[in-house]
Amino acid sequence: xxxxxxxxxxxxxxxxxxxxxxxxxxxxxxxxxxxxxxxxxxxxxxxxxxxxxxxxxxxxxxxxxxxxxxxxxxxxxxxxxxxxxxxxxxxxxxxxxxxxxxxxxxxxxxxxxxxxxxxxxxxxxxxxxxxxxxxxxxxxxxxxxxxxxxxxxxxxxxxxxxxxxxxxxxxxxxxxxxxxxxxxxxxxxxxxxxxxxxxxxxxxxxxxxxxxxxxxxxxxxxxxxxxxxxxxxxxxxxx
Amino acid sequence: xxxxxxxxxxxxxxxxxxxxxxxxxxxxxxxxxxxxxxxxxxxxxxxxxxxxxxxxxxxxxxxxxxxxxxxxxxxxxxxxxxxxxxxxxxxxxxxxxxxxxxxxxxxxxxxxxxxxxxxxxxxxxxxxxxxxxxxxxxxxxxxxxxxxxxxxxxxxxxxxxxxxxxxxxxxxxxxxxxxxxxxxxxxxxxxxxxxxxxxxxxxxxxxxxxxxxxxxxxxxxxxxxxxxxxxxxxxxxxx
Numbered sequence: 001x002x003x004x005x006x007x008x009x010x011x012x013x014x015x016x017x018x019x020x021x022x023x024x025x026x027x028x029x030x031x032x033x034x035x036x037x038x039x040x041x042x043x044x045x046x047x048x049x050x051x052x053x054x055x056x057x058x059x060x061x062x063x064x065x066x067x068x069x070x071x072x073x074x075x076x077x078x079x080x081x082x083x084x085x086x087x088x089x090x091x092x093x094x095x096x097x098x099x100x101x102x103x104x105x106x107x108x109x110x111x112x113x114x115x116x117x118x119x120x121x122x123x124x125x126x127x128x129x130x131x132x133x134x135x136x137x138x139x140x141x142x143x144x145x146x147x148x149x150x151x152x153x154x155x156x157x158x159x160x161x162x163x164x165x166x167x168x169x170x171x172x173x174x175x176x177x178x179x180x181x182x183x184x185x186x187x188x189x190x191x192x193x194x195x196x197x198x199x200x201x202x203x204x205x206x207x208x209x210x211x212x213x214x215x216x217x218x219x220x221x222x223x224x225x226x227x228x229x230x231x232x233x234x235x236x237x238x239x
Numbered sequence: 240x241x242x243x244x245x246x247x248x249x250x251x252x253x254x255x256x257x258x259x260x261x262x263x264x265x266x267x268x269x270x271x272x273x274x275x276x277x278x279x280x281x282x283x284x285x286x287x288x289x290x291x292x293x294x295x296x297x298x299x300x301x302x303x304x305x306x307x308x309x310x311x312x313x314x315x316x317x318x319x320x321x322x323x324x325x326x327x328x329x330x331x332x333x334x335x336x337x338x339x340x341x342x343x344x345x346x347x348x349x350x351x352x353x354x355x356x357x358x359x360x361x362x363x364x365x366x367x368x369x370x371x372x373x374x375x376x377x378x379x380x381x382x383x384x385x386x387x388x389x390x391x392x393x394x395x396x397x398x399x400x401x402x403x404x405x406x407x408x409x410x411x412x413x414x415x416x417x418x419x420x421x422x423x424x425x426x427x428x429x430x431x432x433x434x435x436x437x438x439x440x441x442x443x444x445x446x447x448x449x450x451x452x453x454x455x456x457x458x459x460x461x462x463x464x465x466x467x468x469x470x471x472x473x474x475x476x477x478x
Contacts, residue, residue: 002461074458074459074460093465097462097463097466100460100462100463100466101460101462101466101470102460139461139462139463140459140460140461140462141459141460141461142460181477181478182478184423184424184477185423217478218478219313219477219478220313220379220380221313221339221340221341221379221380221381221478222241222378222379222380223339223340223378223379223469224336224339224378227336227339227340227469230462230466230469230470230473231340231469231470231472231473231478233470234469234470234473234474235473235474235477235478238420238423238458238474239420239421239457239458239460239470239474
């Protein structure tokens with residue numbers, strides 16, 4: 001947690017921001033802050049700056065007051081990430097990474113090689129996804145919560161939703177066959193579609209291509225999804 | 240496990256390669272191979288190709304025979320990675336990633352902000368490190384086991400060993416202050432030094448600089464070590 005992200009929903013009185021249990025624990029046990037210490041804070045979906053810490057007392061939870069917010073969060077990546085739903089044990093870390101690296105538009109989509117059971121994972125509950133994304137923001141000192149959607153049906157998304165999303169963007173399909181090497185430091189916004197372990201199937205590839213996406217590859221090495229995400233994002237845009 | 244890596248040490252008879260328990264389990268439960276099936280195999284530190292599967296019988300463990308090795312493993316990254324020892328819960332995944340991405344020379348080094356207790360982690364036992372690196376090779380369909388060393392003392396390494404390692408290479412220090420943006424697709428071999436959470440301290444930075452390393456940064460976002468590794472490697476060299 002490299003920044004304490006305050007939520008306007010937790011305002012106590014005018015200018016006082018209540019701390020969540022996680023934040024309180026971090027402040028007490030890792031930062032070991034004392035009353036009056038100035039901490040690095042950000043306002044969720046707002047600016048970054050400092051605030052003064054008031055520890056919990058016997059009748060009141062801890063809070064931050066006297067906020068001074070003076071800098072903008074890091075630039076978002078100008079891209080939309082459409083990712084086949086990863087297996088549950090990779091999902092949390094992948095969501096954290098996606099958020100930490102600055103993706104602001106995420107679709108988790110079904111694909112033939114995504115096991116149906118993955119959609120039952122408790123990590124997919126709204127609160128759990130939000131929590132993972134929040135942890136990514138806290139890691140990267142960002143404040144802008146990503147938008148995300150679950151897409152349990154592939155075809156209606158690619159046929160009906162994708163054209164509008166793809167407008168004025170480059171469409172890149174991470175797919176090893178018939179592919180160009182993944183470009184580096186592209187200057188335009190993009191839609192990046194990242195397949196499941198085992199890749200998109202032929203039907204899916206043809207649908208992506210019909211929609212105007214072009215295949216790109218990352219060389220001979222097969223990498224885990226949780227590794228491919230930072231590799232692709234950092235190739236496409238400079239940090 | 241995208242390739243079965245056979246070890247010449249496990250040769251049974253001429254041309255027969257014994258399977259480890261992990262490989263046998265993977266072949267039986269994931270690949271679900273039958274007697275006579277042709278599997279994608281590689282020879283540890285050798286070439287890649289195919290071999291024929293012989294399942295275990297009541298008196299004999301499973302093995303691979305009739306090897307045909309015809310292709311080279313993927314190109315190694317032309318770099319030496321010197322990394323402050325990560326916290327144990329990130330170490331396994333980081334080692335796997337490093338190996339999967341093609342690093343062949345790795346030094347895990349002490350730094351002021353590495354907790355002494357990290358050096359006691361069971362993951363640092365030789366067999367455990369080898370196992371993590373092997374899993375990275377299996378993931379990436381590579382066969383070349385990385386060289387690695389543990390460097391529990393910072394200063395003698397940087398003063399005495401580094402100059403020879405750095406010869407004919409660019410020295411890059413991942414460090415956010417007084418730094419250039421990390422270059423992309425460099426054409427030379429490099430030594431990359433990656434700090435601990437919290438970064439190198441001033442003394443360490445001055446020692447790296449004295450040795451001829453230049454600082455590079457990755458922008459405003461603070462990323463976990465396990466994310467920074469794929470980000471840096473994929474910026475420095477194309478896949």
